[in-house]
Amino acid sequence: MAGLDVLTVGQVARDLVLLVDEVPAAGGSAPVRRRRELLGGKGANQAVALAQLGARVGLLGVVGDDEVGERLLARARADGVDVGPVVRRAGTRSGLIVDLVDRAARWRYLEDLPEATLLTPEDVAAAADALRSARAVLVQLQQPPAAALAAARVARSADRLVVLDGAPEDPAADELLALADVLRADAHEVELLTGDEPTDPESGLAAGRKLLRRGPSLLAVEVSGVGNAFVWPDGEVFVPLSETPTVDDTGAGDAFVAALTLGLLRDEPRDRVARFAVAAAGATVGHPGGRPALSTEAIRAQLDRIPDR
Numbered sequence: 001m002a003g004l005d006v007l008t009v010g011q012v013a014r015d016l017v018l019l020v021d022e023v024p025a026a027g028g029s030a031p032v033r034r035r036r037e038l039l040g041g042k043g044a045n046q047a048v049a050l051a052q053l054g055a056r057v058g059l060l061g062v063v064g065d066d067e068v069g070e071r072l073l074a075r076a077r078a079d080g081v082d083v084g085p086v087v088r089r090a091g092t093r094s095g096l097i098v099d100l101v102d103r104a105a106r107w108r109y110l111e112d113l114p115e116a117t118l119l120t121p122e123d124v125a126a127a128a129d130a131l132r133s134a135r136a137v138l139v140q141l142q143q144p145p146a147a148a149l150a151a152a153r154v155a156r157s158a159d160r161l162v163v164l165d166g167a168p169e170d171p172a173a174d175e176l177l178a179l180a181d182v183l184r185a186d187a188h189e190v191e192l193l194t195g196d197e198p199t200d201p202e203s204g205l206a207a208g209r210k211l212l213r214r215g216p217s218l219l220a221v222e223v224s225g226v227g228n229a230f231v232w233p234d235g236e237v238f239v240p241l242s243e244t245p246t247v248d249d250t251g252a253g254d255a256f257v258a259a260l261t262l263g264l265l266r267d268e269p270r271d272r273v274a275r276f277a278v279a280a281a282g283a284t285v286g287h288p289g290g291r292p293a294l295s296t297e298a299i300r301a302q303l304d305r306i307p308d309r
């Protein structure tokens with residue numbers, strides 16, 4: 001597994017995406033306007049986004065030993081993702097997420113994510129070589145804190161770029177933040193971390209500055225419905241959302257953090273990396289389901305739709 005750019009650490013699941021005009025109340029029914037069955041889960045979405053952007057990427061997550069697991073791995077391979085580190089857990093069904101989206105882009109997720117599909121510290125230890133072989137390790141924090149921490153420790157000890165997506169949980173929160181180079185959090189996750197949900201660019205930037213003191217040297221903080229604040233030791237920028245009608249924002253954060261990671265590996269200036277990340281998110285909200293559909297053209301089109309602040 002020599003020479004990966006990024007190893008993503010996180011969930012792999014089957015996504016069943018159903019688009020309806022309106023979600024029916026109990027006792028009602030509704031025709032499905034569009035149905036997509038996809039490789040999903042945040043770890044997989046991030047890996048696919050990176051592959052689409054041209055990175056050499058590997059995935060560490062867990063699938064069951066069922067047929068769904070086999071299909072998920074085959075799909076990830078076809079997407080150009082190195083699935084060598086993925087754990088196939090005996091006696092477990094693979095995760096399933098039903099994403100029910102209405103015409104107003106409001107989603108409901110139904111999640112069948114068996115405990116055994118979560119990563120354990122032992123799984124992470126077994127993948128230590130893969131973690132060390134990548135230039136950056138992208139850890140998705142919906143995994144158990146002990147597993148996330150184990151991954152961040154291995155990556156840090158090999159001097160890799162450590163990127164976290166989500167809100168680190170106790171008892172690992174302080175150490176995870178101290179190990180991280182980058183933390184990216186959505187508005188709810190920012191509230192979990194700081195006690196307040198940012199409501200405008202200024203409070204987003206303030207939240208980023210506050211979190212900067214806890215370890216990471218780059219913060220990306222969502223202000224819901226407005227944009228994203230980026231803060232680093234000697235600079236900051238607020239990037240508004242791209243003007244793209246939202247069908248389903250599922251997976252936009254995954255595309256965002258994938259692009260952010262790759263931009264940093266390419267040593268781009270931080271304000272350009274910031275716009276690249278927002279463009280990748282914008283390119284993901286226009287279709288139902290979390291699977292990204294990134295390309296140079298899609299990114300360029302989105303960059304043109306990001307207003308100047």
Ligand SMILES: Nc1ncnc2c1ncn2[C@@H]1O[C@H](COP(=O)(O)OP(=O)(O)O)[C@@H](O)[C@H]1O
Nearest residue numbers: 186222241242244250251252253254278281282
């Ligand atoms: N039109 C848009 N243009 C750019 N970014 C967007 C747009 N709509 C939503 N986003 C961004 O997408 C991200 C969604 O993040 P998140 O809720 O973590 O998604 P998920 O966890 O489903 O991947 C946020 O950073 C948000 O600002």
Ligand SMILES: [Mg+2]
Nearest residue numbers: 166186253254
């Ligand atoms: Mg998210």
